[in-house]
Amino acid sequence: MSRLVVVSNRVTLPQKSGDAPAGGLAVALQAALEERGGIWMGWSGKSSGAKEPAPLAMQTHGNITYALTDLTKTDVEEYYHGFANRVLWPICHYRLDLAEYGRKEMAGYFRVNRFFAHRLAPLLREDDIIWVHDYHLIPLAAELRQMGLKNRIGFFLHIPWPPADVLFTMPVHEEIMKGLSHYDLVGFQTDHDLANFAGGLVREGIGEALEGGKLTSYGRTFKGGFYPIGIETAAFADYAKKAATNLIVRKAKQSVEGRDLIIGVDRLDYSKGITQRLDAFEHFVKSNPGHHNRVTYLQITPKSRSEVPEYEQMQRTVAEQAGRVNGAIGTVDWVPIRYINRSIGRPVLAGLYRLARIGLVTPLRDGMNLVAKEYVAAQDPENPGVLVLSRFAGAARELRGALLVNPYDIEGTANAIARGINMPLEERQERWGRMMEHLLEHDVTRWCNDFLRDLTAT
Template sequence: MARLVIVSNRVASPKERAAKAGGLAVALREALGRQGGLWFGWSGETEVNPPTEPKIFRSGRVTYALQTLDPEEQHAHYAGYANGTLWPLCHYRLGALSYRRTDWEGYRRVNDTFARSLMPLLKPDDVVWVHDYHFIPLASALRELGFKGLIGYFHHIPWPTPDVFLTLPSHAALVEDLSQYDLVGLQTENDVRALLTYISSEARGWIAPGGVVGLKERRFRVAAYPIGIDTEAFVKDAKAAVTGEEMERLHSSLAGRTLAVGVDRLDYSKGLPNKFNAFGELLKSRPEHRSKVTMMQVAPVSRGEVAEYRALRRELEELAGAINGEYAEFDWVPLRYLNRPLARPTLAAIYRSSRIGLVTPLRDGMNLVAKEYVAAQNPKNPGVLVLSRFAGAANELSGALMVNPYDIEGMADMLDLALAMPLEERQERWRANMAVVEANTIHKWCDTFLDDLAHTVDRLGELPEHSRAAARQ
């Protein structure tokens, strides 16, 4: 059996508990543990003139290799190009996009550094699985060093439409980098269409059935692999939370009031001001809900060193203060706003206790909070998922109440509808969503991608002669 090699920006420590590590880390660790393998990534450390070789240690059947980076290189790669350029581009926030050629060059140098560090650790028949936008050029760098084995890539965030993608000065180079992978996985069919449309219309590539692509003598495949959660584990946590201390504390603090909950990183893509304004509009236009419903927003700080994120935090604090100042009673605070992460069992308890799950990003690759909320519900008395149509999860969770996060009054209408929804309809909508969450778990996602990657060469076949001729033109 071929060895699996996973590459990601950060590597989950083998000592990190599943409840803290997150679903993706757990699934990747499980995939490696089943067959043995290597997990390669950034150590989280920087130093001037860092060692060229990664730190290597083993835990069970998994070898961990962690690369330290030069601080200036790491800043150009991570804060500069990856999160200052690609993140806003892929989330359609062109006003927040900052492109500097030095950042682009630093991004590629770090990918070259990773490739040089990884290459001596690779065996010819290894299967390499690269994760996310930090490492789009990694396959190109590995190919230049002579690696000929299978390399797959999964893009966890949205892929922009061609018109948006063309605003990126380095768009052509990035797609050429993608062509060095054997399988490119995206979250949704919309993302697949966006990338294939760019390849056929701008890059003069050839698209064959099944997402097979011919581009400058390279053949690779593009397909959708909607990511899931560890459903069984989350259901278990939610059931255990029924008798837990967190549930008792929460119920006591609510004093019988209805709870609406949102859980998001503090990021401009999550539509948090829109969500706050919609809740404020609900209280303004429908006073019957005052003192009867509480909204809780959990928003751990993300990239706090970036000015735009600091400005977002100030904006949310002002909005929360304004809503609470306008509508609070001496025994009721309408909006509870927390800037710290909560453990998974605590989140499961909060989800299970809430009537409404508010997931309203302006753009999101998938959004696993939506699936976690569904998994945590009590089947006899489930809550209602209110979901942005711009989240990847909207393509799967048909039982949700879909909203446009730019329509504040429309979101307030949906909140009102969710609060008034009868039990039978809530159960029917939950069952439709839960069937998807149970069928498409993170373990199935992982196994499906790796199986397709293993059989990619068989599926690529020979492209027609006219496609090869078009690629040479």
């Protein structure tokens, strides 16, 4: 069996004893690497002012070798904070107004991908299968091909892929499309993302769609597919069940004082629709006086990319809005919104999901959104909550039992919250059962196996 080589912007090292369990993606990739033997390479998260970073830091655990590279401060600023997160991220999330293209940052992005390729190449064997992850590393295969490598190389995009009219606003869109053509398999979260990619090739006149999911572009033929990423469904459900005895979860339950809990969990990002969600919650309370002082909305939002100005501003905006809503509709004995600006461990988070009558997952645009899947997996089968989900999240293509909303429609989202709060038990159970059955079958291990099966077959 060929070795597997995973390349991602950041590397998830094995958990130390006593640490919170790793996320489902890390668990699945580590299992696939352990089975085949292999390497996981990526950025260490460290940077320095040196012109040349230190040699690769290698550590082996079982069948897996972890290879971590430092980057210079200039590399981090141009490649990561610059082009990846101030051009590719906003454009892929349809936020053209926030994309700040700069030639220097673009050059840094391609330079760091070339640097990754030169660090990775000496570690490779002829029959290794290479799996590259996410928008930071789109040009990596082209750099490896230029060095003469003929290995099977797959790419998976974890975020949305926009339609042609959005993508083509980026000055270097053709170089990005050309970079993807050097992979043997390009995977997306949904059929819509795949259609946007293939349609862009055809519309630009740089490629065409063939039979069997194959695409041709820039003289290369490769496969496109969609592989909706899952979670470790059974394990997460077990976390939630066991969390009932967790001290933090028990205290949270007591503090709600019999009110219905609504929960939102998001990384602090403008794509998550947090401000629109706060507006919708306020509208729900004002329009449904019977629920005044009978609901609590818990919004957990860890800080994200605070070095990027848009994210720093977002943090201030969300905090101010939560305070405004609490001041407008709260009372002496009721704080409607609890806003937590830090990370919560996954076992505790699973317990909080299980307490919540409503899971409010309303991004303006999202590749998949695993919070939606975690919320469903965490529910008590005897008394499940209701998922209110944005139709613009990839998860909406799978979770047919959710109440789908347009997050820009504040009144519509407020109405969905009201419907979920008042939904009869039998309907809640039927909706949850359909979604849970799907999640158990389509978990993260299946996602990993399906992608590697197709990549191996190319």
